[in-house]
Amino acid sequence: MTFSRFQNLESRPGYSNPPEREEAFTFCVSLKTARYSWVTMPGKSQSVLQSPGEAYLFDLTSNHRVSLDATFDTVRIHIPQTAIDQMAHEKGIRRIGGFHSKYFGPDDQILYRLAHTILPAIENSSEVTTAFVEYIGLATFDHIAYTYGGIQKGSRLSGGLSPSQLRRACDFIEANLAGDPSIVALAGECGLSMSYFARAFRVTTGMTPHQWIIQRRVARAKSLIQNSKMTLVEIALICGFVDQSHLGRHFLRVAGRTPAQWRREHI
Structure with missing residues (x-):
């Protein structure tokens, strides 16, 4: 999963280049109001008034283009199908064959707040931990899987880490404070998937791995x-x-x- 910030600071003629086709999806979350003369996708073309908080979903297996007459500021979340499959497997849910939205550009305040939360990492990645970015990635996947992937909300994880798992995780963090201990590495120390570990760590400590690292x-x-x-x-x-x-x-x-x-x- 990749988070990027895309801006167009001045109106100009023409259209954007179509993205390279791939088995992936992009969510464009608007940070400011933008008016596009045309947004073209397979089978339709329309003008779009994009408001802050609206999330626009694009399937990258097909071409789409937008007019460049709009000034815009968006956070774009790119997630390949391979990443969707991997994260669904880690969460123990059925395979998600793709994301779908009932409307083009629905209001999505959760994704909007997640976009704002990730902005400091986009603007200055050296000042945030890898664990912070990973945790936002997990939260983002949780939200889009249930909102756009057709997954029914089921039982949530209630158990935490065992004492030995917590000790291994804490020892690993202490030994690597000067570096950038990631959730992937911590989960590996405990023999768990990244998604399971992140939730179990919070259940056990009351903190996310990123918060624990900063405290230590x-x-x-x-x-x-x-x-x-x-x-x-x-x-x-x-x-x-x-x-x-x-x-x-x-x-x-x-x-x-x-x-x-x-x-x-x-x-």
Whole structure:
């Protein structure tokens, strides 16, 4: 699954090039109002007024084009059929043969909020963890599988990780805080699928893997600030943050004070 931001900042004549045909689907989630003179798809062509929060589903096995006279700002979610099959298998649900929408451009506030949530990762991927992006991907698949894939909502996972699985996951996170521990790697440590692990981890800890990683990075930073003479820049890098300002933002949110204030209070 790929998240991208597409913008057209000035009106221009002509049409977009048709995308390469593939067994995949694209959801275009509008961030601002856009008026297209024409959107062409197999069997029909129409003008479209796109409002924020509407989600437009395109099947990439067929060609489609849009007029470039509209200024637009969209988050596009691209998901190949192979990824749909893999994620459905991990969730233990039947195969989803494709996505379908009753209307072209329905209002989808959940997908709209997920699009806004992923924007920081699109704009500056170095400041978010892989686990955060993976978790948004899982949440997105959950939503589109039930909304556009014809899957009936059934029983949800109620059990969590076993004590030994939780210990292995936490040990792996501690050993890789300076890097970027992913849900895929954590799930592998526990012998589970990524989808199952992400839900079970939250059931057990009350946090997503991304939230846990940030909490542990801040905890390590607290210890280093209090017990070493390293600079905040050095501590930020050792703890897996991009730079001092990245450390500062998360530290303030978790600890309620800046790293400098913490140092003054504990030395």
